[in-house]
Amino acid sequence: MYGVKYKQTNQTPSSRKEEGVFILSQMKILKFGGTSVGSAQSIATVIDILKKEYQAGEKPVVVLSAMSGVTNLLSSMAENAASGGDFTAQLAELETRHFEMVRTLLNVQHQNPAYTRLKINFNHLEELLQGVLTLRELTPKTRDLILSYGERCSTLMISKMAAQYFPEALFADASELIKTDSDFGHARVNMDLTELLIRGFHQENPDKMLFVTGFIASNDTGQITTLGRGGSDYSAAIFGSALNASEIQIWTDVNGMMTADPRMVKKAFSLPELTYTEAMELSYFGAKVIYPPTMIPAFLKKIPIVIKNTFDVEFAGTVIQHDCKASGLPIKGISSISDISIINLEGSGMVGKSGFSGRLFSLLAREQINIILITQSSSEHSITFAVQPNDAEKAKRLIEQEFELELLARKLDQPEIEQSLAIVAIVGENMKQTPGISGKLFHALGRNGINVRAIAQGSSEYNISVIISRHDLAKALNAVHDAFFVQLNKTLHAFCLGTGNIGTTLFKQLNQHSEFLQQNNGIQVKIAGISNTRKMLFDADGLSLDKWQDELQQSDEKANLADFVNRMKQMNLPNCVFIDNTASPRPVEFYEDIFKSNISVVTCNKIGNSAAYSQYKTFRDAARQHGVDFFYETNVGAGLPIIRTLKDLMSSGDRVKRIEAILSGTISFIFNHFKGDANFHDVVKLAQEKGYTEPDPRDDLKGTDFMRKILILARDAGHAMEASDVQIESILPKSCLDAQTVEDFYAALKKEDAYFTKLKEKAAAEKKVLRYIGKLENGKAAITLQMVDENHPFYMLSGSDNIISFTTDRYKDRPLVVKGPGAGAEVTAAGVFADLINVGAN
Numbered sequence: 001m002y003g004v005k006y007k008q009t010n011q012t013p014s015s016r017k018e019e020g021v022f023i024l025s026q027m028k029i030l031k032f033g034g035t036s037v038g039s040a041q042s043i044a045t046v047i048d049i050l051k052k053e054y055q056a057g058e059k060p061v062v063v064l065s066a067m068s069g070v071t072n073l074l075s076s077m078a079e080n081a082a083s084g085g086d087f088t089a090q091l092a093e094l095e096t097r098h099f100e101m102v103r104t105l106l107n108v109q110h111q112n113p114a115y116t117r118l119k120i121n122f123n124h125l126e127e128l129l130q131g132v133l134t135l136r137e138l139t140p141k142t143r144d145l146i147l148s149y150g151e152r153c154s155t156l157m158i159s160k161m162a163a164q165y166f167p168e169a170l171f172a173d174a175s176e177l178i179k180t181d182s183d184f185g186h187a188r189v190n191m192d193l194t195e196l197l198i199r200g201f202h203q204e205n206p207d208k209m210l211f212v213t214g215f216i217a218s219n220d221t222g223q224i225t226t227l228g229r230g231g232s233d234y235s236a237a238i239f240g241s242a243l244n245a246s247e248i249q250i251w252t253d254v255n256g257m258m259t260a261d262p263r264m265v266k267k268a269f270s271l272p273e274l275t276y277t278e279a280m281e282l283s284y285f286g287a288k289v290i291y292p293p294t295m296i297p298a299f300l301k302k303i304p305i306v307i308k309n310t311f312d313v314e315f316a317g318t319v320i321q322h323d324c325k326a327s328g329l330p331i332k333g334i335s336s337i338s339d340i341s342i343i344n345l346e347g348s349g350m351v352g353k354s355g356f357s358g359r360l361f362s363l364l365a366r367e368q369i370n371i372i373l374i375t376q377s378s379s380e381h382s383i384t385f386a387v388q389p390n391d392a393e394k395a396k397r398l399i400e401q402e403f404e405l406e407l408l409a410r411k412l413d414q415p416e417i418e419q420s421l422a423i424v425a426i427v428g429e430n431m432k433q434t435p436g437i438s439g440k441l442f443h444a445l446g447r448n449g450i451n452v453r454a455i456a457q458g459s460s461e462y463n464i465s466v467i468i469s470r471h472d473l474a475k476a477l478n479a480v481h482d483a484f485f486v487q488l489n490k491t492l493h494a495f496c497l498g499t500g501n502i503g504t505t506l507f508k509q510l511n512q513h514s515e516f517l518q519q520n521n522g523i524q525v526k527i528a529g530i531s532n533t534r535k536m537l538f539d540a541d542g543l544s545l546d547k548w549q550d551e552l553q554q555s556d557e558k559a560n561l562a563d564f565v566n567r568m569k570q571m572n573l574p575n576c577v578f579i580d581n582t583a584s585p586r587p588v589e590f591y592e593d594i595f596k597s598n599i600s601v602v603t604c605n606k607i608g609n610s611a612a613y614s615q616y617k618t619f620r621d622a623a624r625q626h627g628v629d630f631f632y633e634t635n636v637g638a639g640l641p642i643i644r645t646l647k648d649l650m651s652s653g654d655r656v657k658r659i660e661a662i663l664s665g666t667i668s669f670i671f672n673h674f675k676g677d678a679n680f681h682d683v684v685k686l687a688q689e690k691g692y693t694e695p696d697p698r699d700d701l702k703g704t705d706f707m708r709k710i711l712i713l714a715r716d717a718g719h720a721m722e723a724s725d726v727q728i729e730s731i732l733p734k735s736c737l738d739a740q741t742v743e744d745f746y747a748a749l750k751k752e753d754a755y756f757t758k759l760k761e762k763a764a765a766e767k768k769v770l771r772y773i774g775k776l777e778n779g780k781a782a783i784t785l786q787m788v789d790e791n792h793p794f795y796m797l798s799g800s801d802n803i804i805s806f807t808t809d810r811y812k813d814r815p816l817v818v819k820g821p822g823a824g825a826e827v828t829a830a831g832v833f834a835d836l837i838n839v840g841a842n
Contacts, residue, residue, distance in 0.1 A: 027060070027243050027244070027245045027246060028060040028061070028246060028249060029060060029063060029237075029245045029247070029248040029249065030049070030063070030236075030251065031062075031063040031065075031214065031232060031233060031235070031236035031248070031250050031251065032251045032310065033065045033068075033232065033250070033252045034065045034066055034067060034070070034071070035068045035253040035310070035311075036065075036251050036310035037064060037065065037066075037067050037068075037154050038067050038068030038069070040100075040101055040105055042311070043101065043105060044105065045311070045313065046251070046310065049251070049313060050062065050162060050165075050209075054165070054166055059168060059209045060209070060249075061202075061212060061239050061245075062158075062210065062212065063174075063212045063213075063214045063232060063235050063239060064154050064155045064211060064212070064214055064232070065150075065151060065214050065232040066150025066151050066153070066154050067101075067150070067153075067154050070097070070150040070153075070154070071147060071150045073093070073094060074125075074146055074147050075143075075146075075147065076090060077090045077094075077146070078129065078138050078143055078146045078147075079138070081129045081130075081132040081133040081138070082132050082137060083136070084133065087129050087133070091122065091125070091126060091129070094125075095122050098118055098153055098154075098157055099115065099118070101157060102114045102118070106160060106161055106164070107164060110160060110163070114156070117156055118153055118156065118157065121149055121153050121156070124149075125149045128145060128146055129146065132146075139184075141184045141223060143184070144184045144185060144216075144224050144225055144226045147215075147216075147226055148175065148224045150215075151174075151213040151214050151216050152173065152213055155212065155214075156171055158211060159171040159211035162209070162211060168208045168209045169208070169211060170205060170208040170211065171211050172201065172211060172212045172213070173213055173216075174212050174213045174214065174215075174235055175213070175216045175218040175222075175224055175225075176218070177194065177197045177198050177201055177212075178194050178197075178198075178217035178218070178227075178235065179193045179194050179197065180217045180218070180227070181219060181225075182219045182223070182225065184226070185226060185228060186226075186227075187217055187225035187227060187228070189217065189234075189238060194217075195238075195242035198243065199242055199243065202242075202243060212235065212239060213235075214231060214233075214235040215231035215234075216235075217235075229291050230294045233250055233291055234291070234294040234297075236250065236294075237296070237297040237303075237305075238297055240301075241300065241301050241303065245303055246303070247303065247304050247306060248298055248303055248304070248306070249305075250289075250305060250306070251309070251310045252307065252308070252309065253311055254289060254309060255309045255312055255315045255317065256270040256272075256289070256307045256309070256315070256316075257270070257274060257282060257289050257290070257318040257320075257333065258270050258271065259332070259333045259334060259481065259485060260333060260334045260335075260336075260477050260481050261335075261477065264336075264473070264477050264478070265334075265474075265477050265478055266541075267478075267481060267482075267488050267489075267491070268481065269485075269488075270315070270317070270318060271318050271332060272316065272318065272319065273318065273320070273321065273325070274318060274319075274321075274332060274333075275320070275322065275324050275429055276298075276299045276320060276321070276322060278333070278428060278462065279305075280292045280299075281427040281462055281463045282332070282335045283295075283335075284335075289318075290305070290320075295320065298320075299322075302322045304319055304320065304321040305320040305321075306318070306319050306320070307320070324429075327430060329428065329430065329485070330428065330430055330431065330434045330437060331428035331437070332427055332429070333426075333427050334424065334425070334427070334477055334480055334484070335424075335427060336422060336423060336473060336477060337372065337422060338470060338473055339420075339422065339470060340372060340373075340386045340388065340389065340423055340467070341386070341387055341389045341417055342385065342386045342387075342453065342467060343387065343392065343396060343399070344382065344384050344415065344416045345360070345382060345383045345413075346381060346382040346412070347381070347382075347412035347413050348381070348411055349406045349409070349412050350380055350381060350383065351381055352380065357383065360383070360399070360402075364387075364395060367395075369387060369391045369394065369395050370388065370391070371386070372386040372387060372423065373386040373423060373454070373467070374386075374456065375454045375455060375456045384453075384454045386421075386423065389419060392417045396417055399415050418453065420469065420470045421453060421469060421470055422467070422469070422472075423465055423467055423468075424465070424466050424476050424477060424480065425464065425465040425466075426441055426480065426484065427462060427463050428462065431462060431463075432461040437464065438464055440483050441464060441480060441484075444480050444483035444484075445466070445468070445479065445480070447479070447598070447628070447842075448472075448475055448575065448576075449597060449598025449599075450469075450475065450476050450479070451469065452468060453466075453468060453469075454466070455467075472572065474572070475574045476574075478575075479574035479575065482574065482575065486522070488522075489518045489523060489524040490523050490524070490575065490840055491524045491525075491526055491574070491575060492523060492524070492525045492575050492576075492577055492836065492839060492840050493526050493540075493574070493575060493576050493577070494527050494577045494578075494579055495527075495528055495529035495564070495568045495576070495577070495578050496530050496531075496579045496581060497531050497561075497564070497578070497579065497581060498531075498532065498581030498582040499530065499531075499549075499552070500581065500582075502581045502828050502832065503829075504825075505826055505829035506581065506833060507527070507548060508545075509829055509830065510527070511545035511546065514545075517837070523837060523840040525836065526541070526543075527542060527543045528540055528542060529567065529568055529571075530543060530552055531559050532552070533559055535553070535557060535558060535559050536552075536555065536557050536559045536560070536563070536564050537555040537557065538557075538571070540571055561586055561590065565578075565590045565594065568599065569597045575840070576599040577599065577600045577601070577602055577836060577839050578594050578599050578601050579603070579832065580602070580603035580604070580605045580608075581604055581605075581832065582605055583605055583606075583607070584605070584607075585607045585611075587603075588607050588608040588615075591603075591619055592618055592622050595619065595625075595628055595630070598627065598628055599628060600623075600629040600630070600631070600839045601623070601628075601629070601630050601631070602629075602832055602835040602836050602839065603631075603632050603635070604632070604828055604831070606632075606635045606705070606708045606709070606712065607708075609635055609708075610635075610707075610708035610712055610723065612722070613715065613720050613721065613722055616715055617720075629839045631835035631838060631839065632835070633831045633834065634828050634831035634832055634835070635708075636712055636713060637663060637709075637802050637804065637818070637820075637822055637831075638665070638802070638821065638827045638828040638831055639820070639821065639826075639827035639828060639829075639830040639834070640804075640818055640820050640821075640822060640827075640831075641818065642713070642804055642818055643713075643716060645806065645816070646659075646713065646716055646717060646806070649808055649810075650717070650718070654809055655808060656808050657807045657812065658776065658777040658807040658815075659774075659775070659804065659805070659806055659807075660773055660776075660794070660805045660807075661709075661713070661775075661802070661803065661804035662771060662772065662794060662797060662803050662822075663709040663710065663774060663822060664700060664703075664706045664802075665692060665800035665801070665802060665821070665822040665823025666692045666697075666700040666823065667700060667701065667706065667772045668772075668799070668800050668801055668802060669687050669690075669692050669800040670684060670687050671769070671771060671772060672797060672798055672799060672800075673687075674760060674770065675760065675769075679753050679757065680749065680752075680760075681746065681749045681753060684697050684749065692800060692823060695742070696742050697742070698732065698736070698737065701731050702730065702732070702737070703728045703730070707774075707783060708723075710726055710776060710781050710783060711723055714726075714776050717776065719776075719779050719781075721779075721781065725780075726782065727781070727782040727783070728782075728783045729782070729783060729784040729785055731772060733752045736749050736752060759785075763787045766787060766789070767789060767790070768788055768789050768795075769788060769795060770785065770786075771786050771787075771788050771792075771794050771797070773785075773786050773794065793805050793817050797819075799821075800823050801819060801822060802819070802821070802822025803817065803819040804817070804818050804819075806818075
């Protein structure tokens with residue numbers, strides 16, 4: 001069972017050892033938490049679980065918590081009484097909850113004895129609270145006594161219910177068996193005496209199924225004490241240790257221990273097994289399933305602890321044991337503490353001063369201030385330690401008193417408190433033998449703009465802890481989880497601006513290929529925000545790509561670009577990408593700020609990269625400085641891999657000598673159809689009818705868009721060039737350019753038919769074709785109308801295709817040519833899609 005060898009013995013369980021190994025009995029301890037006994041349905045499930053054990057010949061020891069919410073209710077009643085408030089309504093609520101359970105789950109003939117015993121408890125509780133009210137005083141001793149009634153009532157009630165099915169059921173008050181000191185609220189157990197009493201009680205009742213109150217104990221004089229946080233789990237572990245149990249089962253409301261907090265990390269999954277060390281590390285740093293000290297009795301005797309779910313009985317849960325089989329995971333889990341404060345101490349008086357740390361931490365220990373994490377610089381010039389926020393001011397005051405002389409002599413600076421922080425810890429025994437763990441952790445945090453305030457790692461290398469801003473906690477947990485659990489899909493959170501042809505087509509493509517992306521690329525894309533010029537819509541869990549249009553139309557949020565960007569930043573999601581599918585200059589104004597927020601940008605908007613060179617350089621520098629991506633493949637060739645090809649050539653050490661290109665799908669279509677009997681006017685009109693041109697075709701025919709593309713290529717090739725440096729030969733005569741309206745433009749174009757016909761006939765006579773070609777060579781860029789023959793790579797161009805040739809040191813005799821569709825929503829959206837996936841790959 002669970003990797004531990006058990007020996008069958010006919011003796012009553014004892015703490016006897018053979019050859020240093022505890023002889024474990026076949027006894028099981030089953031502990032049920034507050035949610036497991038919080039409703040009639042869950043209590044019925046508990047009875048069903050016990051029936052299965054009973055039918056298998058088992059009579060486990062059952063340890064029970066108070067019903068969910070009852071401990072808080074008792075605490076509130078005590079506080080109300082101490083402050084002179086009324087507690088009667090809360091007491092009535094407490095009685096009602098328990099009496100309803102009795103009515104629902106106990107047969108009528110068994111109800112009266114249960115009512116009587118419960119009523120006696122409630123009467124005693126009322127007397128206690130009345131005393132607190134009279135004295136206006138609530139001591140820790142009285143508080144423990146009041147809180148004990150939660151476990152006493154639930155255990156009494158459930159033992160009566162169980163007796164209907166198990167005649168051997170016996171109520172056991174743990175306060176008579178677990179003996180502690182008198183530190184009320186956090187009592188320390190006298191293990192030797194406690195184990196003796198438990199074994200003796202069990203020997204007196206060998207055939208009984210014990211139902212034991214969790215959480216409560218008593219001191220030497222019989223006064224009630226409590227075991228603090230995780231007390232009922234601790235009670236179970238104490239009984240397991242005393243009876244040398246084969247297994248301790250902790251039944252709760254989650255599927256075992258998980259790789260991260262499922263409330264913040266939706267992809268968190270249950271772990272089948274953990275070592276005691278891993279479980280303790282995860283629990284210490286916030287995993288609420290089990291409290292670290294509760295594991296110690298089981299740890300000492302190597303008793304497996306199994307975390308199971310009352311609401312998913314068939315789930316195997318998590319086994320915590322001494323040894324686990326080899327795991328392929330680099331870490332086992334990510335834990336966190338959501339709110340801590342740190343205190344920074346600096347000063348020359350600490351350097352080489354033996355005993356300084358001892359003096360500091362002894363002081364804090366005397367005052368019951370728990371230190372969560374400590375880190376010290378190698379120069380010994382500073383110490384940083386983390387405490388609970390409500391301890392921070394007290395700790396600072398104590399330090400100022402203890403080190404008053406050093407502060408006056410300025411050998412120490414004033415201690416500083418930093419608040420609103422959190423701890424993220426990665427845990428796993430495999431970390432010790434896996435290189436690059438810390439690098440992967442810090443890359444995931446840095447890539448998402450998460451600043452690390454302090455770092456701590458134990459010499460065992462089972463844990464690396466970092467302190468970050470509390471605001472970044474959810475983002476950090478998700479980013480780190482994606483980085484380490486590579487068998488899961490990495491999630492990209494995309495915020496999309498523009499819902500025109502390209503934006504709409506992109507959503508369609510993402511929807512169609514989402515399953516392929518997850519299976520083949522390990523990437524899941526969630527659209528977390530959409531905006532057009534009218535409305536905007538957000539959902540951190542991802543908008544439906546089947547219903548986004550209807551949801552956007554129904555949204556009450558009016559579009560506002562600044563608000564859209566601010567909301568994106570405030571949502572603070574991991575692996576964020578801003579997608580600009582517009583042709584507007586407005587979004588470009590926000591690019592730099594987006595980069596500084598550690599958000600990548602994917603854009604088909606050429607304006608950002610083709611404006612002033614200083615802006616182009618600012619964007620690239622900001623993206624590089626903040627470790628994010630700036631992808632704009634579609635700026636030049638729609639879906640063609642032109643920019644990527646250029647960057648690959650340059651990054652591999654090749655030198656680009658010349659670039660020639662036709663980068664206007666509109667002009668390409670026009671000149672490919674301007675042949676035979678066709679006239680220029682009719683071809684331009686056809687291009688507009690097919691949607692290849694802007695509403696005013698001159699916007700394409702002027703060559704301005706083409707110029708932007710050549711300019712971006714020139715800059716990416718390393719030339720600090722401005723738009724004015726690109727020479728453009730106009731295709732159109734002056735009369736066409738000066739026309740006041742589009743209708744006037746077409747009239748002027750018709751009048752210039754002879755001009756265009758002459759160009760066409762001259763090219764045909766020389767067995768050439770007309771091509772509008774951009775060229776970059778020797779740091780100079782120009783776009784001209786040329787006639788090329790069949791030996792030129794651009795001769796055979798057809799349709800609206802784009803084409804580009806790179807002449808380099810390696811490709812000097814036969815240029816490297818990229819050719820394909822250079823316009824259209826499908827290919828442009830596909831280019832944006834590819835850029836988005838490349839962000840995911842990084």
